[in-house]
Amino acid sequence: MTRRSPKFITNSVEVVNLNTHFGDRQILHDVSLEVRKGEIMVIMGGSGSGKTTLLNHLLGLLSPSSGTVRILDHDLGKLSPMERQLLRTRTGVAFQSGALFSSMSIGDNIALPLREHTGLDPTTIGIMTRLKLEVVSLAGFEDLKPAELSGGMIKRAALARAIVMDPELLFCDEPSAGLDPVVAASIDDLILRLRDAMGMSIVVVTHDLDSTFKIADRICVLDKGRVLALDTVEAIRASTDIRIQNLLNRRTEEAEPDPDAYLRRLLGDSSNQPDGIRRT
Amino acid sequence: MNGGGGKNLRDFLDRLGRWAAAGVAEFGFAAALVGECLFWLAMGRKRRQPVRLAPVMAQAMEIGIGALPIVTVLSGTIGIMLAIQGIYSLKLFGAESRVTLGVAMSTVREFAPLITGILVAGRSGSALAARLGTMRINQEIDALTVMGVSPVRFLVVPALVAMMVMLPCLTLWADLVGLFAAGLYIAPQLGSTMGAYADEVTSLVQMNDMLHGLAKSGIFAVLITIVGVINGASVTGGAEGVGRMTTRSVVHAISAIVITDMIFVFMVTR
Numbered sequence: 304m305t306r307r308s309p310k311f312i313t314n315s316v317e318v319v320n321l322n323t324h325f326g327d328r329q330i331l332h333d334v335s336l337e338v339r340k341g342e343i344m345v346i347m348g349g350s351g352s353g354k355t356t357l358l359n360h361l362l363g364l365l366s367p368s369s370g371t372v373r374i375l376d377h378d379l380g381k382l383s384p385m386e387r388q389l390l391r392t393r394t395g396v397a398f399q400s401g402a403l404f405s406s407m408s409i410g411d412n413i414a415l416p417l418r419e420h421t422g423l424d425p426t427t428i429g430i431m432t433r434l435k436l437e438v439v440s441l442a443g444f445e446d447l448k449p450a451e452l453s454g455g456m457i458k459r460a461a462l463a464r465a466i467v468m469d470p471e472l473l474f475c476d477e478p479s480a481g482l483d484p485v486v487a488a489s490i491d492d493l494i495l496r497l498r499d500a501m502g503m504s505i506v507v508v509t510h511d512l513d514s515t516f517k518i519a520d521r522i523c524v525l526d527k528g529r530v531l532a533l534d535t536v537e538a539i540r541a542s543t544d545i546r547i548q549n550l551l552n553r554r555t556e557e558a559e560p561d562p563d564a565y566l567r568r569l570l571g572d573s574s575n576q577p578d579g580i581r582r583t
Numbered sequence: 584m585n586g587g588g589g590k591n592l593r594d595f596l597d598r599l600g601r602w603a604a605a606g607v608a609e610f611g612f613a614a615a616l617v618g619e620c621l622f623w624l625a626m627g628r629k630r631r632q633p634v635r636l637a638p639v640m641a642q643a644m645e646i647g648i649g650a651l652p653i654v655t656v657l658s659g660t661i662g663i664m665l666a667i668q669g670i671y672s673l674k675l676f677g678a679e680s681r682v683t684l685g686v687a688m689s690t691v692r693e694f695a696p697l698i699t700g701i702l703v704a705g706r707s708g709s710a711l712a713a714r715l716g717t718m719r720i721n722q723e724i725d726a727l728t729v730m731g732v733s734p735v736r737f738l739v740v741p742a743l744v745a746m747m748v749m750l751p752c753l754t755l756w757a758d759l760v761g762l763f764a765a766g767l768y769i770a771p772q773l774g775s776t777m778g779a780y781a782d783e784v785t786s787l788v789q790m791n792d793m794l795h796g797l798a799k800s801g802i803f804a805v806l807i808t809i810v811g812v813i814n815g816a817s818v819t820g821g822a823e824g825v826g827r828m829t830t831r832s833v834v835h836a837i838s839a840i841v842i843t844d845m846i847f848v849f850m851v852t853r
Binding site for chain 2: 363385388389392396398399402406419
């Protein structure tokens with residue numbers, strides 16, 4: 304099955320030379336990537352690689368130091384608040400922790416975007432809400448509060464809320480993190496089904512290798528704020544880059560090359576030693 | 584030695600500067616927040632994000648009706664306390680028959696709005712800060728933003744409107760309860776009746792005095808909401824951060840209420 308096809312010309316996401324600083328620290332270095340229409344792009348990287356920061360840029364929650372982010376052919380930096388609000392009704396986001404509103408029932412959570420952005424009557428909104436709950440296999444749970452759901456159910460409910468407006472572009476932050484393998488696999492299947500059934504472009508941010516290889520059309524490997532590789536699953540697997548191979552084979556980073564720096568760090572951090580251990 | 588002293592001074596000035604800048608930034612944030620609330624109230628419908636009545640009513644129930652029992656108890660207690668102190672101190676020069684004037688004026692102009700404001704700051708200002716803080720660390724605020732729903736319009740404006748309606752209402756109720764409770768003590772002490780006391784109160788308290796108290800409670804309402812929202816929105820550092828900012832919001836709100844009260848009285852009464 305070839306997932307690429309010539310009709311996907313326009314890109315859903317275009318990031319060009321994105322740089323970000325938190326204070327003096329540079330988090331992202333010249334990150335460029337594009338997500339084609341209808342593809343599943345997995346942004347992969349270890350902890351601290353900058354993938355969450357990149358996602359926050361794509362969501363418009365952070366503004367870059369330099370560079371541009373284009374979402375569905377709109378430059379986020381040049382949008383008026385009204386245009387940005389309209390654009391946001393065309394995208395969906397499933398946060399890592401779900402970010403369901405804890406004071407509302409699952410049904411109200413999922414219905415919220417419809418209530419806020421459409422003039423639909425309550426009956427229609429109810430039907431559409433239950434429809435999305437069916438899609439994520441949570442039918443019958445609409446009256447429960449988020450606190451009464453398991454981790455996997457919360458992730459699925461968050462996905463349902465993210466797709467309730469039938470977005471053209473869906474962002475998923477660590478969709479399978481913290482779930483057991485079976486539930487994680489079911490979420491992966493769900494993401495694949497969403498793309499195939501609704502033709503969404505999907506950006507998934509994860510460090511989970513199994514699910515990356517299962518769902519990705521293309522993979523963007525981030526390391527220390529730089530794009531290490533941006534290619535198809537096969538090309539990434541076949542890559543000879545040592546750092547990519549380390550990541551894929553779960554090898555830890557190479558040993559400290561500079562013994563002096565290591566010693567300096569140890570001496571500088573001596574105050575961090577737990578006192579109790581030394582005294583007893 | 585010299586270098587050490589210079590370093591200390593520089594550190595101190597550095598801290599002072601940062602602290603001052605943070606304070607100014609917080610004031611700016613507060614002003615921008617009030618402005619944004621007004622914007623959504625006026626323009627929400629045009630921007631297809633109207634401020635809805637249901638959350639305003641829910642907040643009004645929580646802020647106003649929920650506070651009724653405690654406001655009743657405390658304003659009654661304070662009315663009686665004022666009556667006792669008033670009669671005691673006026674007796675010193677044989678003027679206890681004028682106690683009604685003092686009690687009526689101080690309740691309506693000062694104690695009812697102040698006590699109600701402090702109570703609501705402790706009850707609802709802290710709840711607002713804790714709710715927003717928890718929503719922030721749960722990414723619920725981010726979730727609203729990326730849905731294209733303004734968190735200010737959705738979360739802050741209903742609380743502000745409800746607070747601005749309910750706090751003056753509660754203050755009016757505290758006026759009535761405080762004056763009634765004071766009468767329960769004053770009437771028998773002066774050998775008079777509740778009817779005569781009520782007549783005296785209504786002839787003494789002018790519309791102007793009532794408005795003075797109610798206007799202050801309106802200002803307190805804005806202060807409580809904005810302080811609660813600012814502290815809730817700046818939560819970092821998990822559950823501990825929520826606790827810290829909730830405490831901070833109560834302390835700041837009560838301080839702001841008392842100081843603003845003094846400034847208001849200074850500007851209006853002289």
